[in-house]
Amino acid sequence: MAKGRVVNDIRTLRFLAGEMTQAELGEKIGLTRQTVAAIEQGKYSPSLEAAFRIAQIFGKPLEEVFRWEE
Amino acid sequence: MAKGRVVNDIRTLRFLAGEMTQAELGEKIGLTRQTVAAIEQGKYSPSLEAAFRIAQIFGKPLEEVFRWEE
DNA sequence: ACGTGATGTTATGTATATATAACATTGAGT
DNA sequence: ACTCAATGTTATATATACATAACATCACGT
Numbered sequence: 131m132a133k134g135r136v137v138n139d140i141r142t143l144r145f146l147a148g149e150m151t152q153a154e155l156g157e158k159i160g161l162t163r164q165t166v167a168a169i170e171q172g173k174y175s176p177s178l179e180a181a182f183r184i185a186q187i188f189g190k191p192l193e194e195v196f197r198w199e200e
Numbered sequence: 201m202a203k204g205r206v207v208n209d210i211r212t213l214r215f216l217a218g219e220m221t222q223a224e225l226g227e228k229i230g231l232t233r234q235t236v237a238a239i240e241q242g243k244y245s246p247s248l249e250a251a252f253r254i255a256q257i258f259g260k261p262l263e264e265v266f267r268w269e270e
Numbered sequence: 271a272c273g274t275g276a277t278g279t280t281a282t283g284t285a286t287a288t289a290t291a292a293c294a295t296t297g298a299g300t
Numbered sequence: 301a302c303t304c305a306a307t308g309t310t311a312t313a314t315a316t317a318c319a320t321a322a323c324a325t326c327a328c329g330t
Contacts, residue, residue, distance in 0.1 A: 165288050168288085177317085178206050223277095233277080234318085241278090245317090247317065
């Protein structure tokens with residue numbers, strides 16, 4: 131799997147969701163706070179399952195949370 | 201990561217795309233035919249990158265190709 | 271009947287996502 | 301100044317996605 135990367139708006143969405151913490155988000159979807167932090171910072175991109183769950187928490191379609199940049 | 205699974209319409213989309221073969225799809229996105237087959241059959245769900253690429257090939261938004269079933 | 275392309279499948283290895291634990295830093299409140 | 305919650309970060313381990321190679325089956329055309 132080559133070129134292109136996934137970016138996300140998790141930080142902003144947490145902020146808009148009343149300062150939801152990384153740990154809180156992690157609890158809701160079954161990920162640790164360290165994993166949430168890494169995903170949020172783009173150190174690696176989440177599994178499709180994790181991406182769906184995160185989007186669901188914020189009540190947004192997946193493609194409004196994660197975007198593919200060529 | 202627990203409950204719920206990802207389902208997809210790849211088989212149908214390949215058919216609609218003029219009988220595109222698993223190997224052809226694999227070439228276009230940089231996956232092997234075996235991996236395409238496994239994803240298509242739901243043996244495991246793709247990475248977010250792979251999901252974005254596959255959706256892009258079929259000219260569909262990701263959520264029309266992959267769905268989250270609780 | 272034969273050959274061939276598409277798919278299924280399985281085994282083994284590598285890369286990457288995620289968990290866990292530990293420690294550091296930063297910022298807000300008191 | 302002190303505490304404490306939130307976040308950053310790093311090391312090590314496990315789970316899962318993906319590659320590669322090999323072999324089997326199944327349909328289709330000839």
